[in-house]
Amino acid sequence: MLKNDMLEEWDREALFHPSTHLAQFERGEAPQRIVTGGEGAFIEDRDGNRLLDAFAGLYCVNVGYGRTEIAEAIAEQAHALAYYHSYVGQGHEAGIRLAKMVIDRAPEHMSKVYFGLGGSDANETNVKLVWYYNNVLGRPEKKKIISRWRGYHGSGLVTGSLTGLHLFHKHFDLPLDRILHTEPAYFFRRPDLDMTEADFVAHCAAELEALIEQEGPETIAAFIGEPVMGTGGIVPPPAGYWEAITPILERHDILLIADEVVTGFGRLGSMWGSEHYGLKPDLMTVAKGLTSAYAPLSGSIVSEKMWKVLAEGTDEFGPFGHGWTYSAHPIGAAAGIANLKLVDELGLVENAAKVGNHFVSAMQAALIEHPNVGEVRGEGMLCAVEFVEDKGSRSFYDPAGKVAGAVVAEMAKQGVIARAMPQGDIIGYAPPLCLTTEEADQVVAATAKAVRVVLG
Incomplete structure (x- = not known):
């Protein structure tokens, strides 16, 4: 590629960079x-x-970078069929094949995958699925979502609210109503340094239980968590944390959303963070490792338990009113197929x-x-x-x-x-x-x- 001598200047003049000090970058005071x-x-x-x-x-x-297998799969798909939608039962081979590959790799109780473009929109989808699920079951008040401080689940309106980092809240009028936060599984920053791991796990569980009781369990729809917290500090949970949390959720009929955007497809040395920690989520969020970022793609993986209710809802209310233009985009799906093959082969x-x-x-x-x-x-x-x-x-x-x-x-x-x-x-x-x-x-x-x- 020829070097464009204006590129640095254009970068500061025209491109709005995410998570950047805008004024410093525009003035040339921030690195580039x-x-x-x-x-x-x-x-x-x-x-x-x-x-x-x-x-x-x-x-x-x-x-890794430079995998020609994925680049060639993208090019081949672009020549054959650069785009077709997946609304109202339409589809294409790449999207269908990738869905099968994802479900084949997912925990046994997972049933279907809905494709989006990034982790943020996948978690937006998950919240809508949770709300729809409870409406079908006749529980219109059961809508609040519990996240954790320092968790990261995206930077949209709902997902930015789910995120528990102040940078993503302040000056954006977030978090929105219906979104709650509880103690993160962050043993190093425990409130009392005399706590053992077991003490801290009990503290986290008690904080969650108290929040549920304070709000009313009939109002709490779901708990969302990363198996290992990522952007909040890369924090593996203390021993016994998830074993203490999941019975509380089950007792109050609260759905578990496992945000596997970072941990999914092998990062922990297991295919899934849920597998690594013995979780049985109702929804799983995937993105980054799905295509190794060779093309934008994300997924909301839905359990059989939830799928049955969603399907029953369409018998009662008609077609499911949710979708993205680029859901299961053929080029993204082709990248995903080639990527997952490489994950296995290598x-x-x-x-x-x-x-x-x-x-x-x-x-x-x-x-x-x-x-x-x-x-x-x-x-x-x-x-x-x-x-x-x-x-x-x-x-x-x-x-x-x-x-x-x-x-x-x-x-x-x-x-x-x-x-x-x-x-x-x-x-x-x-x-x-x-x-x-x-x-x-x-x-x-x-x-x-x-x-x-x-x-x-």
Whole structure:
């Protein structure tokens, strides 16, 4: 591709970047990177830098960059049938085949998949499904959704409300009514440092039970949670957390939405986070790993229990009044088919377990003794390093975010990309599932060096 000397200027003049300090970027005060290519776990920018992407874009390029198998599948589909809709029983081979592949891989009790474009719209769909479900059952008051503080479920109106991060609420008049939040499964930030894991799990369960009783169980429709919290800090739950939460939901007839946008399709070293933690969700949200971001696509996977009620509802009320123009888009579906084949053929779920375990262990060994590293945590091919101002009192930096941002900037100078998470001094890692042990060691070495440069 020819280098356009105006590209940097056009970028600041014309493109509205998400999750960006708009004024600083427009003035040229915020950093800019224009990416031109990639292969495996590496990307290249237009300045000629080759960088190991230890965040897989945004947790999503699971099979790695530059997979010609997916590119060729996209091109072949575009030539044959670039678009047709899936409304009123219409369809096409790519959408049907991908749906079968997803359901074949899903937990046994799941029945159908509805395709969208991204995790946000999939969770919007899930909320509508929950509300419709309860209307069919004659429970018009059972509509509230419980999420968790620090959870991430999208940035739309409903999904931004479900998200429990202040950046996505303040100045947007969110959260909306019907959306509630409870204690996150974040043992490191427990309210009392004398709590054991078992104590904290009991605390989380008690907080959830109290919220349900306060609002009235007859008003609570669903609980949504990521098996491992992602954007809130990459936080695996403490032992026994999900085993304590799910009986509460069952007792009050509250549906479980497992947001598998990050964890689905192998990131934890299991096909699903739900499988990893023994969950039996009523709805599952998928997106990133569905196509490895080679094309936009998401899915709402519906349990047989819910499907029967939804189908009965259409017998009573007529056709189901929900849809997207691009649902099951042929090009996205073709990318998904080729992607899932690669996940199987390359053994990426197994690699995520093996290399992920090495990666997290190596990061812990390299950093945990540093006086400003509060915790190194992870599961599968997810890892986080959280910084504290004082390790003994576990006091956090104020303002938060400065240290993690500085470390990430220093890592980039060493050729490694990680992410400063949006709330707190936390660095997140979610590398492609094809990461090798040697590449994992490169990420660890770059992190350790950057921490020494920034913090000593």
